[in-house]
Amino acid sequence: MSEAVRRTFPATAESLPGVRAFLRERAAGSGLTEATADDLLLAASEACANAVLHSGSDEFEVVWRDGPSAIEVEVRDRGTFRRRVRVASVEGPGGFGIPLMTALADRVEISEGTPADPGTRVRLTKRRSDAVRAPYE
Amino acid sequence: MSEAVRRTFPATAESLPGVRAFLRERAAGSGLTEATADDLLLAASEACANAVLHSGSDEFEVVWRDGPSAIEVEVRDRGTFRRRVRVASVEGPGGFGIPLMTALADRVEISEGTPADPGTRVRLTKRRSDAVRAPYE
Amino acid sequence: MHPGRIAPMLEIAPTDDPPGLRLVGEVDLDTVAELTAALEPHVQSGGEITLDMAGVRFMGSSGVQVLIRTLNSLGDRGRLVLTHPGGSVRRLLQVMGLDRFDNLEVRA
Amino acid sequence: MHPGRIAPMLEIAPTDDPPGLRLVGEVDLDTVAELTAALEPHVQSGGEITLDMAGVRFMGSSGVQVLIRTLNSLGDRGRLVLTHPGGSVRRLLQVMGLDRFDNLEVRA
């Protein structure tokens, strides 16, 4: 991985369009197929939405890393990971963010901030050549 | 991380008690608190259940790595990751495995097998000293 | 667009024939409140609601949550028809298996 | 236990007072079918079902799915009472926020 490009955003919902503009701009210059870029954009957008909704941080950072065989997007905040599982029967539909990241990226890594060691880091990797998309069944 | 201990299991539901016996045995010698060991056991058990349910592999491998500051359990199969998100309103309750891993481990990494490059690898890390557990709210 | 300024991220226009909404922009955290509000009267009255998705270039999980809540509230009192979704919305719907909702129809 | 042999992983015994089941062992993929079957008549008849969890040393997400399905089916026709859950089951219930089901009660 080379060529890391970083951008910091305020942790508000209004930042998300700007995050996507940033990611679209990077993707355009990266030679990704549109489908691959779309998957990465959605996965990364979910990670950023989580930083906004759950981290309690004032800001979050997005890092784009362009590699020969894969693209990595990292989203970092300074908060504590909220350890819970959403159950639809109690809370209504939701809890789709991390499952979407997992379904869309080829590799997902979540390092969770704790009270003693704050800062959640989500790394999403997409291979350049995943011509074959496993279908939904 | 040192001292990797590996064990291979047939990818059937009947293997899961044996997986847990293996993990309990390792945890007992590792000096983890009971609560930390329980969290890791549940997270790892979910990863193994997924290898059984979704990977299509005949077997899966469980690796225990004991490190000075953290314990890592890795679950590897030889299958293709099924890219989908469960929606309770359509499929009923479910899709709790990866969310549970995320809620219970301190670090979760999922590298997904594809048709072109099969083999899903789930790595779950638990810090040794997470005295402070973030509460459910 | 002016540099440093961001256009309104979701335009929601009511349509009469078919009854529903035309959406243009991005459906996400910052715009779902408006979408929920615009859907509300349709959910109340039930029947078929058509969302013209041709102009939606992004939808995130908070948008999907609104769709699912709408489908759940409608139950068998109504249905949602999504027309002309672009590639990224189609991908989202497919990964989430939303085609299996009885009261959702997706029309190319 | 004999080396190389694995004891039955979940024993399910009916209890009369209170009406319900006493579970001993592990509730997971390989044992949920039995648990579902044992719960079935109670779900049919409704009322209060008590599960004595003191002997459950492990429960995974497939066990939780059975509990949630049971709670959903019971609705306001009945409730589930879990008695004496050990540390790992309590942790699971807490992380999943199951205490917020109206018809579930957990008793230490």
Ligand SMILES: Nc1ncnc2c1ncn2[C@@H]1O[C@H](COP(=O)(O)OP(=O)(O)O)[C@@H](O)[C@H]1O
């Ligand atoms: N950046 C983060 N900081 C703190 N907690 C997080 C973060 N990302 C995710 N979480 C926790 O993980 C849960 C699941 O996240 P997700 O799957 O995206 O669903 P949702 O955001 O709809 O709850 C969140 O509800 C939250 O408790």
Ligand SMILES: Nc1ncnc2c1ncn2[C@@H]1O[C@H](COP(=O)(O)OP(=O)(O)O)[C@@H](O)[C@H]1O
């Ligand atoms: N080892 C695996 N191999 C293939 N697909 C997997 C694997 N683990 C998880 N998945 C996919 O991820 C989805 C979500 O997994 P999980 O959160 O554990 O919920 P559940 O197993 O209840 O569906 C699964 O339904 C499956 O499509």
